[in-house]
Amino acid sequence: MDLQVLRSFQAVAEGATVTDAAAEARVTQPALSRALNRLEDEVGAELLQRVGRVLRLTPAGRVFKEYVDAVLDSYDRGCRAVAEVVDPEGGVISLAFLHTLGTWLVPRLVTGFREASPQVRFELHQADEKGLTQRLLDSTADVIITSRDPGHPLIRWRRLLVESLWLAVPLRHRLAQRQRIRLAEAAAEQFIMLKPGYGLRSVTETLCRQAGFSPLVGFEGEEVETLRGLVAAGLGVSLIPLSREAAGAQETNPDLPIRYLEVTDVHSARDIGIAWLAARTLPPAPQRFVDHALSVTADANPAGAAPG
Incomplete structure (x- = not known):
């Protein structure tokens, strides 16, 4: 069994076309198709089936791919270990x-x-x-x-x-003239947060619970810079790290319409x-x-x- 054929099978199983996988392996598309057919003969089961214009894993193919992934990962790590001994x-x-x-x-x-x-x-x-x-x-x-x-x-x-988290508010927010705030004072605010699964989301929810409330989630994003942009647009507040651009410039910079307030009633930080x-x-x-x-x-x- 050829490792390159296993790599091509892995690529196709993860969504690549046979044409693209063949180009990566530097073989023709018909040659790779024949190699994949031989692989199925060796395994004794159909691994890929055509659904419309793409190939999808069969139930047997899904099981086999788990072992292919493990074999290729072990082989690659072995090559790395040898290379690091040599160099x-x-x-x-x-x-x-x-x-x-x-x-x-x-x-x-x-x-x-x-x-x-x-x-x-x-x-x-x-x-x-x-x-x-x-x-x-x-x-x-x-x-x-x-x-x-x-x-x-x-x-x-x-x-x-340990990275400190600050309460970011729009420049024209009612709290924007403050330097410090108790997080409990923001209980009625609409929070802009990362989506569930992100660490900053769970940290924010934990800090709000410690301050005695559950945050009202207005918007969810996948990047902290998106949260900053939504705060700047006046759509809510957010617990986020202080950007380096904001340090010393948040008072007067018209391109950064955000105020960062120090939170005093809970330990607003993340590891x-x-x-x-x-x-x-x-x-x-x-x-x-x-x-x-x-x-x-x-x-x-x-x-x-x-x-x-």
Whole structure:
């Protein structure tokens, strides 16, 4: 059984056309079709069936794909381990992180690490909290950077820092002249929040409960910058990190019609940490990155963040 055929089967099973999979494998489309037919003969079952103009997995194909994924992942990790033995200064780091950390923390950590290890290559992925945990469990990421401890028995988590959250209000809001606020005072406000499944959503709901109310959700988004835009448009308030652009400029900047208020009655902050599989010995490059992240995060804080 040819590993390349398994990769092509995996690609088609995940939505690629046979033509695209053939181009990726550098074979003709008829040749790949014959190879997939031989694979079905070897397995002893139909794995793919045509539905309209696309191929879909059969029940047998879905079962087989789970094992194909595991085989290819094991093979790729074996190749990585050998490459890192041959060239310990090189290697690949598969890093997954929250969308909100892609504008400041991840670039700083990666840039700083590559200054000392320029031969290391990064594979970067973004996901919500649930997706990050699954990437570790599926071994599709070596390391994740997330806003909370996943609380999973197979995952080890270490805090990097604590990021403060501020109540963002429109510039012409009734509270906009304030510098500080008790979160309980915003109980009647319409909150703009991330969708369920995002860490910041659960943190916001927890803080509001601690302040004695359930937030009235007016709008939901998938990016913190979307929340900022909706707040600026006067559609509600939001508990979000203070943007670096806002630091020292929120009073007079007409392009930033938001006021950030310090919350005083609850500990308005979220943990940011790094995690990996507890039972897995990390390859040298990912382990060096974990060590690097833990050692430098005190110098990698944006406005409103404090070292953990």
